[in-house]
């Protein structure tokens with residue numbers, strides 16, 4: 001069977017196009033090349049501490065020719081998901097910039113339909129977690145913008161939002177709906193915006209557990225780049241199988 005020619009690329013940001021504040025060599029040119037070849041582009045990231053507008057400004061500052069409406073993060077996916085729900089009163093555990101992004105969603109801190117958990121830093125104290133726990137026990141559903149357990153900064157390791165989501169899941173006996181990659185919801189929102197089927201899109205990323213696993217679940221083809229988070233043992237663990245493996249995104253033009 002001849003594979004469907006790709007029409008769109010769903011490209012990860014951090015670790016794929018740039019790393020530690022610098023674009024990878026050839027990354028800007030590769031994005032321009034794909035655009036010249038008339039491929040549709042979407043940029044998918046699990047970063048939830050920033051809105052698409054803030055991410056757009058960051059990518060422009062790095063020199064990438066990317067439009068704001070091409071950038072999808074888990075925060076955006078969550079907003080779309082909440083808009084599609086018949087009842088969507090929310091209790092938010094997110095920082096103020098992200099909370100402002102959800103301004104069209106009704107807030108209910110006492111009897112919400114959803115508890116939405118994102119990057120909340122020091123907001124995750126006993127009082128806040130216990131309040132969320134009680135809301136879940138009263139029937140609210142749990143939404144996680146992403147479920148990373150920890151992250152690494154120049155100051156050392158920090159607990160990430162997934163650690164608190166896991167705590168709430170265990171205590172309340174529930175399972176969070178996760179908005180970021182590898183969730184199918186996230187990829188579906190991106191594909192719907194392009195009016196493309198999974199067979200017409202190719203996922204590009206450095207993270208086998210989010211980018212490539214997500215592609216696998218959707219039966220999409222994928223390219224794993226050996227930059228950013230990539231470690232060679234990830235290929236042996238077979239969490240997911242990329243269709244292609246490239247040294248970096250700058251080699252993508254050799255395939256398409």
Ligand SMILES: [Mg+2]
Pocket residue numbers: 012013014015016205206207228229
């Ligand atoms: Mg990445």
